[in-house]
Amino acid sequence: MTTGAGALLRAAHAGPALAVTVLTLLLAVSAGLGPARTVLVTAAVLAGQLSVGWSNDLRDRSRDAAVGRSDKPLATGELTVGLVRWACVAAVVATVVLSLACGLVPGLVHLLCVASAWSYNLWLKATSASWLPYAVSFGGLPVFVHLAGGSTPPTEVVAGGALLGVGAHLLNAVPDLADDEATGVRGLPHRLGARRSTLLAVVLLVAATAALLVTGTVGLAGTTVGALVVAGLAGLALVGRGRAPFYSAVGIALTDVVLLVAR
Missing domain, CATH: 1.20.120.1780 (UbiA prenyltransferase)
Known part of the structure; x- marks a missing residue:
């Protein structure tokens, strides 16, 4: 087993997390947010994405092991469940703090987006409504960004x-x-x-x-x-x-x- 940062990033679905974070940064620029606000909003989304990725691999670790997913550090034993759980908890705490630092209403909107993504991991992934969390979370992202800057998208x-x-x-x-x-x-x-x-x-x-x-x-x-x-x-x-x-x-x-x- 390893506690390497690389394995943790892979378990967090680093590629999609980075893509959404970059999208957020560009949205913040398009919405006219100042530098400090842009950094805060982007950091909140990054923390949320890390929590979503880690919760996904925690939830799916048995299924990933059953089908021999060699790209999943939890399934292969590269990472311990305990370590990823602690990383996920830390990401959740950071998400709440950073989101609410953007303001109560925009913060709650972002937390709804993250909760929607978690609902996919925990339940909706295996149902015909698997599309719904993606619609809610991606549709809500520009709402969060604009509200954090004092405007509406x-x-x-x-x-x-x-x-x-x-x-x-x-x-x-x-x-x-x-x-x-x-x-x-x-x-x-x-x-x-x-x-x-x-x-x-x-x-x-x-x-x-x-x-x-x-x-x-x-x-x-x-x-x-x-x-x-x-x-x-x-x-x-x-x-x-x-x-x-x-x-x-x-x-x-x-x-x-x-x-x-x-x-």
């Missing part, structure tokens, strides 16, 4: 966030469908199947981008570049293997936030 931004979240959920689940079903997990992607999940995800991601482009003010050049980038990433999501479709979704999300910043 445009409706299309909230809707776009929700669409991006559901699309990312569908694409993230596709590589693990067989392993999940072997251990009793049957969320929406498992019920749809790999092909239909991928197609639906691409439709949702493109719809999110279209909403931002139609309501934005980035000009013809910005609209053209944004559309071409998203079209290319959507194509990769359709034909890519493994985690490539999921990271295509992340790329589309980052493109959408850049469009927000340029508005």
Whole structure:
């Protein structure tokens, strides 16, 4: 067993956690938050994402071991359950403190987003409503950021966030469908199947981008570049293997936030 930081980061789903944190940073910039406020909001989201990742691996450690997931430190014995539990508790405490430091209302909104993500880990992952926490958490993220800066987000931004979240959920689940079903997990992607999940995800991601482009003010050049980038990433999501479709979704999300910043 090891207590290495690298293993802890892997157990926290470092890639998705970093992606959401970067999205938050860009959202804060687009919302006009000052430097100190931007750091606070971003730190709150990072802490929340770490808690979500660690709770996910704690919850799934038996299932991961049953299907031989060598990329899961808890399943392979690289990390002890006790260590990850303590790390998760620390992340939860940090999330509460940092979120409420952003203000009572925005703090409660962010804590709702984190609680929604935890509900996926603890319960909804194996149900047909597995998409719902992603819609709530990703749709709520711009609400939190804007409220922390004293404003309210445009409706299309909230809707776009929700669409991006559901699309990312569908694409993230596709590589693990067989392993999940072997251990009793049957969320929406498992019920749809790999092909239909991928197609639906691409439709949702493109719809999110279209909403931002139609309501934005980035000009013809910005609209053209944004559309071409998203079209290319959507194509990769359709034909890519493994985690490539999921990271295509992340790329589309980052493109959408850049469009927000340029508005």
